[in-house]
Every structure is written in C-alpha cells, then in structure tokens.
Amino acid sequence: MNPQDFFDPLASEVLAVAPTRAHDLARLRVLAQRHAAPTVTVVGKYNHGKSRLLNELVGRDVFAVADRRQTVTLSEHHHAELRWLDAPGLDADVAEQDDGHAQQAIWLHADIRLFVHAAKEGELDAAERKLLQTLREDQLRTRRQTLFVLTQVDQMSDEEQLAKVSAAIEAQAHGLALHPVSATRHRNGVEGGKQLLLNKSGIPALQALLREVVQQVPAARQHEQAVLFADIGEQLQQQQAAAQAQWQALQQRQQQQRQQFEQGLQSVLESIHQDLLPIVELQGEDPALTPDTAADEFRLTAGKRERARIHVAYSRACIAIRAHLIQHGVEGLPADQRTSVASLDTVMVAVMGISVKYRADLRRRFCEPAGQAQLMQSFLHYYELSEDQQALQQALAQAQSEQQANTRALEALQRLRQGASA
Ligand SMILES: Nc1nc2c(ncn2[C@@H]2O[C@H](COP(=O)(O)OP(=O)(O)O)[C@@H](O)[C@H]2O)c(=O)[nH]1
Ligand SMILES: [Mg+2]
Incomplete structure (x- = not known):
C-alpha cells in the first residue's frame, strides 16, 4: 500500500479535532517517507548568496544566481545522497507566496537548514534575529540542525573586519557557531586548481561539517517523530x-x-x-350534580x-x-x-x-x-x-x-x- 494511503485518512481523523496540528501532521507525513534522502535547505534574506552557496556545495551550477530576486519557488537537486532545496529569500518586502515557499522549505521539508547571512551586511537585522532564534529553539525540540553560514567573506577588506562582524553577530546570538565561506574563492580555487584558495573558501570545512550532521539525520528524524506524536497525543488527551x-x-x-x-x-x-x-x-x-332549571336562572x-x-x-x-x-x-x-x-x-x-x-x-x-x-x-x-x-x-x-x-x-x-x- 502507498504510505500516503495509510497516512492521510488517519491524519484527517486527528486534524478533525486538532486543526492547529496541521503543520505537525504535514511534517509527520514527510517523516513517514522513511527512506527519503536527508534534505538540506537554505534560509535567509535574498541576495545574501544562498543559491550560489548551494551550487558550490553540490559542485554544479544547478540553482539560479542573480543580483535581483531570482528564486521564487522551490527548486531541488539530488546530489551525494542528499536532497538540496533552494528557497526564495525571506524579506520584509517579499510577496507572501515566496514567503510561503521559503517557510515550507524550512519547516516542512528541511532536515538541515543553512542560515545564510552575507558578511558585508554586518549585524543581523530584527527579522533575521527572530528567525534564527526560532530555528535554534526548534533545534532544541526537534533536533533539526541549523548551521549559520557567513557568506561572501571575500568582500571583507581584511581579517580584522571579518572578526569584527563575526563578533557582532556572536553577540547577537549567544553561543552561535559561525561558518564563514566565500563562494567566489571556492570557484576560483576549483577552476584554478588552487588548494590553498579552496581551503580558505571555507566550503570544504562546511562540507565536512555537513557530512557529520547528515549522519545524525536518521536519529534526529526518529526523535522528531516521537516528539510530534507525543505533543499531539498530549493535546488529544x-x-x-x-x-x-x-x-x-x-x-x-x-x-x-x-x-x-x-x-x-x-x-x-x-x-x-x-x-x-x-x-x-x-x-x-x-x-x-343537580342541574338548574330555567326558574333557577337568577x-x-x-x-x-x-x-x-x-x-x-x-x-x-x-x-x-x-x-x-x-x-x-x-x-x-x-x-x-x-x-x-x-x-x-x-x-x-x-x-x-x-x-x-x-x-x-x-x-x-x-x-x-x-x-x-x-x-x-x-x-x-x-x-x-x-x-x-x-x-x-x-x-x-x-x-x-x-x-x-x-x-x-x-x-x-x-x-x-x-x-x-x-
Ligand atoms: N563576492 C561574492 N559574491 C557572492 C558570493 N556569493 C554570492 N555572491 C553574489 O551575490 C549575489 C546574490 O547571490 P545569490 O546566490 O543569487 O543570492 P540569493 O538571493 O541569496 O540566492 C549574486 O550576484 C552572487 O554572485 C560570494 O561568496 N562572494
Ligand atoms: Mg537565490
């Protein structure tokens, strides 16, 4: 039997009395596809280098890179037994639909999120801080990991400037690990066969970290499933x-x-x-019982x-x-x-x-x-x-x-x- 044929009728019984659990059920439906490849997605504001980062990580230009808003829907690519999902940017001026796609990628599909922020933008803005905070809280609950990737570090004038930006961000998000990368350096390193540049790009280190995190996905999924079932169950009780x-x-x-x-x-x-x-x-x-006679009238x-x-x-x-x-x-x-x-x-x-x-x-x-x-x-x-x-x-x-x-x-x-x- 198709797993969805099993899942959907049961889920709608639950949904009928717990409509606020629609998202949790949708996520459980994704998790029910047990052999699906771990999914990596990007999250962050537009133009911060999300699509290009993914291209460097998969080693091919599969996702559209541009200076204007390019990614409007989700696009996916399978590589190295992972499912890579490029999502539109999250911005205050973003059309609701784009935002919906991004939210879906982050909350419904992703096992691992790469939070992308361009170094040249300096500190996180309020929206980024809030989102990062929400993702870190979610990580505590579901064990879905978020890696903070500081992109376009080649645009920093020197190490000192990079250190300053990093420190400012670390001050905003206590205990956050920053992973600085440069897609440009990586591409130049690959194309020119320059190992030093390649290493300096931060991409190989991020890839190594990703491999580690991917190893933890099956256990994380099991944990997340158990948490979601327990929470819904508690509500129903x-x-x-x-x-x-x-x-x-x-x-x-x-x-x-x-x-x-x-x-x-x-x-x-x-x-x-x-x-x-x-x-x-x-x-x-x-x-x-004695009836009156006519004479009795008055x-x-x-x-x-x-x-x-x-x-x-x-x-x-x-x-x-x-x-x-x-x-x-x-x-x-x-x-x-x-x-x-x-x-x-x-x-x-x-x-x-x-x-x-x-x-x-x-x-x-x-x-x-x-x-x-x-x-x-x-x-x-x-x-x-x-x-x-x-x-x-x-x-x-x-x-x-x-x-x-x-x-x-x-x-x-x-x-x-x-x-x-x-
Ligand atoms: N100098 C530099 N530019 C970058 C880097 N990564 C991305 N960009 C540029 O930033 C712009 C936006 O990149 P894109 O990946 O489309 O951003 P997205 O909107 O977040 O997906 C493009 O012009 C990219 O070429 C980088 O590491 N260094
Ligand atoms: Mg993009």
Whole structure:
C-alpha cells in the first residue's frame, strides 16, 4: 500500500479535532517517507548568496544566481545522497507566496537548514534575529540542525573586519557557531586548481561539517517523530479529558434538574391532593350534580354554589401546577404541536384540557394514584420537550460526539505511531 494511503485518512481523523496540528501532521507525513534522502535547505534574506552557496556545495551550477530576486519557488537537486532545496529569500518586502515557499522549505521539508547571512551586511537585522532564534529553539525540540553560514567573506577588506562582524553577530546570538565561506574563492580555487584558495573558501570545512550532521539525520528524524506524536497525543488527551468533564457536568445538570422538577411536581400534586380532600370527600348526595332549571336562572342554588367551589378549587390546583412548570421553563408546546390559537398552545391546556371539572373529575385526576401518575407522566413528557431541556440534550449529544471524534483521533494517532515505528 502507498504510505500516503495509510497516512492521510488517519491524519484527517486527528486534524478533525486538532486543526492547529496541521503543520505537525504535514511534517509527520514527510517523516513517514522513511527512506527519503536527508534534505538540506537554505534560509535567509535574498541576495545574501544562498543559491550560489548551494551550487558550490553540490559542485554544479544547478540553482539560479542573480543580483535581483531570482528564486521564487522551490527548486531541488539530488546530489551525494542528499536532497538540496533552494528557497526564495525571506524579506520584509517579499510577496507572501515566496514567503510561503521559503517557510515550507524550512519547516516542512528541511532536515538541515543553512542560515545564510552575507558578511558585508554586518549585524543581523530584527527579522533575521527572530528567525534564527526560532530555528535554534526548534533545534532544541526537534533536533533539526541549523548551521549559520557567513557568506561572501571575500568582500571583507581584511581579517580584522571579518572578526569584527563575526563578533557582532556572536553577540547577537549567544553561543552561535559561525561558518564563514566565500563562494567566489571556492570557484576560483576549483577552476584554478588552487588548494590553498579552496581551503580558505571555507566550503570544504562546511562540507565536512555537513557530512557529520547528515549522519545524525536518521536519529534526529526518529526523535522528531516521537516528539510530534507525543505533543499531539498530549493535546488529544487533554481535549478528551475536557470533553469528558463537560459531558459529565451536563449530565449531572440534566439529572439534577429533572429530579428537582419531578420532586417539586410530586409535592405540588401532594398539596393539591390535601387541598381538595374536603371537597372530594363529600358524603351523600352531590348538589353540584343537580342541574338548574330555567326558574333557577337568577337564583344562587346549592348546585351553583357547589360547582363554583369546585371550579375555584380546580383553578387553585392549576395555578399551583403552572407556577411549578414556569419555574422549570415548561410553558409552551413544542413547535410541531402548536395550533393556530396561541393561547391554547400551552402545556397546561395540552395536559389538563380546558373544560371545568366536576367533583368526580377532581377526584380522579388529583386524588387517585392512577390520575396522579398520569399527570406526572404527561408533565414529564412536556418537561423533556421544553426548550431548556432540548438545548441541554443537544449540548449532551454534542459533547458526546466530540468525545467520540477525539477517541477516533486518539486511535488514529496510535495507528500512525505504530506505522512510524514498524
Ligand atoms: N563576492 C561574492 N559574491 C557572492 C558570493 N556569493 C554570492 N555572491 C553574489 O551575490 C549575489 C546574490 O547571490 P545569490 O546566490 O543569487 O543570492 P540569493 O538571493 O541569496 O540566492 C549574486 O550576484 C552572487 O554572485 C560570494 O561568496 N562572494
Ligand atoms: Mg537565490
């Protein structure tokens, strides 16, 4: 199987939950090509002699040299079992695209970076210092090495001037080793067969150093891979723990709220029950059941008084229940149950109906276990459908799917790691 066919689907599982790790994953993808030649690239401002340095190192004019901006994309050349990558210069005025290519060379492809600075420019400017600092920090983390090459030293008037520039740069970057070179001297030395000039060019010494550093590339790559996997893994573990805590907190809230709703409603129903007992426990004939005659129209009959009493008691019960529902955000009906009459679209109407109840209704609904259970069940049904509870359920589902995605990412990372060490 093509290694990328193995790598890419797994990497996208990781990327899905850790988008900020895109670069690390891209670098791991490069590192997954285990037998790829060690890659050497140049970094520095334009016109400092990067392309020409590479030409001298590989011994052929393969990279374009110019006084104006020449290298705009990456160009590569294979020589001496190394992959040489020439990159555009990094400058404040550089078009973003060139910069992107240079960044890719430095961060994505390079095993070894040659930081190029022309001696005649004197000290490092702010951008160079910052970049050099970043590269040195990266070297501590990934063991990818950066060699500082002071180029065009033939343009120094004498040794003293060179020493001054070197000292100034060393003062800017503590502990930095400088490798002075002159491409011109090297070329003249090669062409004229002058060994002394060749040696004085600094190129053979740099080549020898490079050979040493190249020897360390396989171990450095292994180290870098381990570091990247460990860092991504740690992030995923942290995310996993956070998602888990979030899910647990939501679930706890859901349980608590439901318990409060249920227990509260239970005690409301209980006190309604107590309130209604004197009314429903009437012995003997029920005057409320005696219908009025036409002659009773303007008279207060025992039947009317009793029905009013029942009605008031029922209203009290409804008010108590409604207060509880409002407190828990259970008021309106879910969207798919709404009618064209807004005042009817309440949970109270849906559960209780709108008709006035007789004594037997009151007893059945509020004073018998089956009726109470029925009320409890109906209100719990609408409780679950209330906006707050729906939102909570959604948040729970979201937290759960985050957890699942994270778990998949952790498994994918594990497989990538196994693939890397297989
Ligand atoms: N005198 C001298 N000129 C150099 C040296 N190296 C490069 N140059 C000149 O500096 C200019 C820029 O070189 P180039 O390699 O294209 O720089 P880059 O933009 O950093 O790749 C060209 O004119 C080169 O000939 C050197 O060692 N000595
Ligand atoms: Mg160039």
